[in-house]
Amino acid sequence: MGIGISAHRLAGTVAKFSAVGTISSVDLRRHHPDLMAQTHRSRDKKLIDSVNLIALDREIKAARTLAGGCGMLAVNVMRAVSEYASSVRQACASGIDAIVVGAGLPLDLPELTAHYPKVALIPILSDVRGIALILKKWMRKNRLPDAIVIENPRYAGGHLGAANPQEVADPHFAFPTVLEGTLELFKQLGLERERIPLIAAGGINNHQEVRELLALGASAVQLGTPFAVTKEGDAHPNFKKVLVEARPEDIVTFISNTGLPARAVRTPWLANYLDKEAKLKGIAKAKPCTMGFECLAQCGWRDGIAKAGQFCIDTQLAFAVNGDIKRGLFFRGSEELPFGNAIRSVQELMQYMLTGQRPTDLKEPSLERYLLPS
Ligand SMILES: Cc1cc2nc3c(=O)[nH]c(=O)nc-3n(C[C@H](O)[C@H](O)[C@H](O)COP(=O)(O)O)c2cc1C
Incomplete structure (x- = not known):
């Protein structure tokens, strides 16, 4: 989770x-004061990209x-970032076990990682059509995904795998439809069911749902x-506070500057942006990148694409990870959190999701969802 929300502390603890x-x-340089000092006011893309690779390592x-x-x-x-290829290469060179790619179709991931055959390749997709496309293209290159994340845009946080905000709740994204459709697709392609593990994502917040x-x-x-x-989440405590305190009516889906729908908490900056969105889109025009390092291959704000969001996502997400409640963009999934507004440890969360056992000092929530949403 970017930017800086899942860095070494969260990922290392989960592992x-x-x-x-x-x-x-x-x-990731934002977690490294020395790298920030080098690039703080810089608009030198090469320099910023190079320190970000150091931070990743x-x-x-x-x-x-x-x-x-x-x-x-x-x-x-994310497939949509300009430094997608160099980040994949750096992660492989730094000894990563798996590369997970969302926000676009990673058709070229097998070639990019060809020198690292032991690195698992895991695309994030949302419907059977996208899964079929990746499987068929990769099979022509003699490569299969090592797993597939099936992310339901109706519930997930951050960027969503639907064409627009109106489509996120479309029934063709429902877990039963995509899981059954994918297993059927495997049959058609002559793939054994166990060959590619399917990983469901989006709004999963209780043990019973995991079982289902x-x-x-x-x-x-x-x-x-x-x-x-969680306690170990790498973001500022204010970031966690905004997410746990958000009420269902505070969570909105809108178009980000990537051109993809995204889900976040309606904090002061986002409310203000959404009020002005139509006007900003009306005057969209190409301009120099706000941060100077052109983080996205295509950016609605920088490139003046009127149908995409009109803001600098790096600026807003950086405010969020640093805990600036007024100015940050706080991505969040739509569903209730497993422990309500309590901040608990990774271990407690994993124990609950895997066994159903809640921390003894936390009461049962009154409205726990025990059925898969339709
Ligand atoms: C704060 C935040 C940042 C995220 N950033 C990314 C990201 O950089 N890349 C990505 O593929 N998914 C990202 N996601 C999506 C999550 O990885 C995950 O698949 C999704 O949020 C699952 O839904 P849940 O939040 O309801 O569990 C982000 C989600 C959140 C909440």
Whole structure:
């Protein structure tokens, strides 16, 4: 989770408890004061990109130390970022176990990682059509995904795999539909059911739901928001406070500057932006990148693309990870959190999700959701 929400502390701790801990690759220099000092006012893309690769290497190594030889470590690289290829290469060179790619179709990931055949490749997709496309393209290159994250845009946080905000709740994204459809697709392609583990993500917040997803054919689940608010989450405490205190009516879906729908908490900056969105789109025009390092391959704000969001995402996400409630953009999934507004440890969260056992000092929530949403 970017930027800086899942760095070495969260990912390393998750791996320590034998799961897959994922570091987001984007703009990790923000966790390194010495690297920030080098680039603070710089608009030198080469310099900023190079220190971000140093930060990625440091984060992977620190997470590895924390994990103490347990679990697996992954790096998430968004396909939409301009330094996608160099981040993938750096993660491989730094000894990562898996590369997870969302926010676009990673058609070229097998070639990019060809020198690292032991690195697991895990695309994030949201529907059977996207999964079929990746499978068919990769099979022509003699490569299969080592797992697939199926992320439901109706519930997930951050960027969503739907064409627009109106489409996020479309029934073709429902977990039962995508899991059953994917297993059917495997049959058609002559792939054994066990060959590619399916990992469900988006709004998963209780043990019973994990059981139901496993019964439907998932092999694992991925959690975003519940991990972001753990004690070990790498963001400022204010970031966690905003996420845990958000009420359902505070959580909104809108178009980000990537052109993709995104889900976040309606904090003061986002409310103000959404009020002005139509006007800003009306006057969109190409301009120099606000931060100077052109983090996205295509940016609605920089490139003047009127149908995409009109703001600098790096600026707003950096405010959020640093705990600036007024100015930050706080990505969050739509669902209740497993422990309400309590900030608990990774270990407690994992124990609850895997066994149903809640920390003894936390009361049962009154409105726990025990059924898969339709
Ligand atoms: C704060 C935040 C940042 C995120 N950043 C990324 C990201 O950089 N790349 C990505 O593929 N997914 C990102 N996501 C999505 C999560 O990885 C996850 O798949 C999704 O949020 C699952 O839904 P949940 O939050 O309801 O568990 C982010 C989610 C959150 C809440």
